[in-house]
Amino acid sequence: EGGYRATVRLLGAPHRxxxxxxxxxxxxxxxxxxxxxxxxxxxxxxxLVGYDNTYLARLRHLWLTTVDNANHDIGRRAARRLLDRIADPTRPAEVALTAPALEVRGTTASPRSTN
Known part of the structure; x- marks a missing residue:
């Protein structure tokens, strides 16, 4: 509902x-x-681009281009680090970054020329 309302306002602006x-x-x-x-x-x-690559984005009638934030990988790695810290409380902290990936599907294209 929030995405709908915000988009109606945005697309109603003079410079869409x-x-x-x-x-x-x-x-x-x-x-x-x-x-x-x-x-x-x-x-x-x-x-139109979404963010988080949920099952909704993969539904064929939506086929939403989205950013995959690798949340499953992040959760798995966080759980592993927690178990490692429990096993060894003196283990030093680590920083591990995960790069997001753009999943291009059917809701994006080059802008049409205005000329």
């Missing part, structure tokens, strides 16, 4: 954007609904 990056995939689904309700074709008129 060519793309929307949603806070998460659920907000992206709301944004997709708003765009379609306003008569915009995604991705022809508006590109």
């Amino acid at each position: 954007p060519t793309a929307v990056f949603a806070f998460n995939d659920m907000a992206g689904v709301g944004a997709l609904s708003a765009a379609e309700e306003l008569g915009l074709r995604v991705p022809d008129d508006l590109s």
Whole structure:
């Protein structure tokens, strides 16, 4: 609902954007609904990207381009480090970064030329 309402306001502005990056995939689904309700074709008129690569993004009728934040890998690694720390409380802390990955699907395209 929040993604829908925010997108309706955003797309009603005088200078409509060519793309929307949603806070998460659920907000992206709301944004997709708003765009379609306003008569915009995604991705022809508006590109749309979500964040977190949930099962929703992979549904064929949505096929949402999204950022995969590797949350399963992060959870697995965090649990491993917790177990290691429990086994050895003197173990030094570690910093481990995980790079996100863009999953390009059907809701993004190059902007149309305005010329």
